[in-house]
Amino acid sequence: MIQLRNITKRYESGQEALSRINLKVDAGAMAFLTGHSGAGKSTLLKLIALIERPTRGQLMVNGAELTQMKPRQVPYFRRQIGIIFQDHHLLRDRTVFDNVALPLLIQGYSRQEIGRRVRAALDRVGLLHKEQAAPITLSTGEQQRVGIARAVVHKPAILLADEPTGNLDPELSRDIMSLFLQFNELGTTVLVASHDLDLIQTLGKPVLQLANGSLQQSVVAD
Numbered sequence: 001m002i003q004l005r006n007i008t009k010r011y012e013s014g015q016e017a018l019s020r021i022n023l024k025v026d027a028g029a030m031a032f033l034t035g036h037s038g039a040g041k042s043t044l045l046k047l048i049a050l051i052e053r054p055t056r057g058q059l060m061v062n063g064a065e066l067t068q069m070k071p072r073q074v075p076y077f078r079r080q081i082g083i084i085f086q087d088h089h090l091l092r093d094r095t096v097f098d099n100v101a102l103p104l105l106i107q108g109y110s111r112q113e114i115g116r117r118v119r120a121a122l123d124r125v126g127l128l129h130k131e132q133a134a135p136i137t138l139s140t141g142e143q144q145r146v147g148i149a150r151a152v153v154h155k156p157a158i159l160l161a162d163e164p165t166g167n168l169d170p171e172l173s174r175d176i177m178s179l180f181l182q183f184n185e186l187g188t189t190v191l192v193a194s195h196d197l198d199l200i201q202t203l204g205k206p207v208l209q210l211a212n213g214s215l216q217q218s219v220v221a222d
């Protein structure tokens with residue numbers, strides 16, 4: 001479960017990106033986050049992933065109060081989260097397999113377990129046959145799917161995506177969004193920031209609207 005209470009985020013520049021946000025997303029639920037460029041979508045996801053810290057307010061994620069969390073606890077907290085960016089940040093000099101394996105290597109899994117999990121994740125996104133490919137030889141949509149495999153390879157409870165279809169045409173965008181719907185079906189809590197209203201309104205999930213750092217709707221039930 002994700003719960004924000006009166007969350008305000010002001011960057012050091014003085015820019016107030018989020019103002020007194022209240023939001024509750026049930027475990028296992030899925031929602032889209034939309035709004036104009038600069039509305040605060042990325043900031044909201046970064047607070048939930050503890051990439052940024054709130055200026056004021058309370059933020060509970062999976063039973064932990066993030067504002068109380070000590071820096072040394074952050075890596076353990078992050079294991080519950082999978083995150084996907086518009087620009088997938090793949091390592092160019094590593095194979096698809098090695099890119100997806102990276103989070104598991106960091107977490108100290110055995111070679112055998114890494115092999116099994118990486119292949120399971122690549123299978124989910126339909127790219128098992130590309131495990132030895134270099135990322136640059138893949139299409140943009142395939143590269144994004146590798147990013148998704150890497151984000152889910154450790155089976156996170158929460159999946160966050162920031163404009164995951166920003167560089168894709170409408171058909172590929174729909175494919176990517178249906179992958180997120182599938183992970184949600186498996187029980188993962190999913191929050192996707194996207195300004196592609198035409199697409200996200202057809203997917204049958206709540207659409208949260210951010211405008212100038214404020215949010216209207218505040219509850220997403222499973």
Ligand code: ADP
Pocket residue numbers: 011012013015016017035036037038039040041042043044
């Ligand atoms: P969105 O994802 O909806 O485009 P962002 O969360 O990226 O919105 O940005 C919200 C506001 O916060 C914008 O005014 C943006 O310029 C500002 N902002 C975002 N990141 C930073 C930062 N690191 N430092 C200062 N201001 C920032």
Ligand code: ADP
Pocket residue numbers: 116117118120121124152153154155156157183186187188
């Ligand atoms: P296994 O549990 O044996 O690893 P599964 O077939 O259950 O294999 O899952 C295949 C892959 O799909 C997993 O490695 C993981 O990447 C992803 N996956 C499965 N279930 C979930 C889930 N609930 N949340 C996130 N990712 C998942």
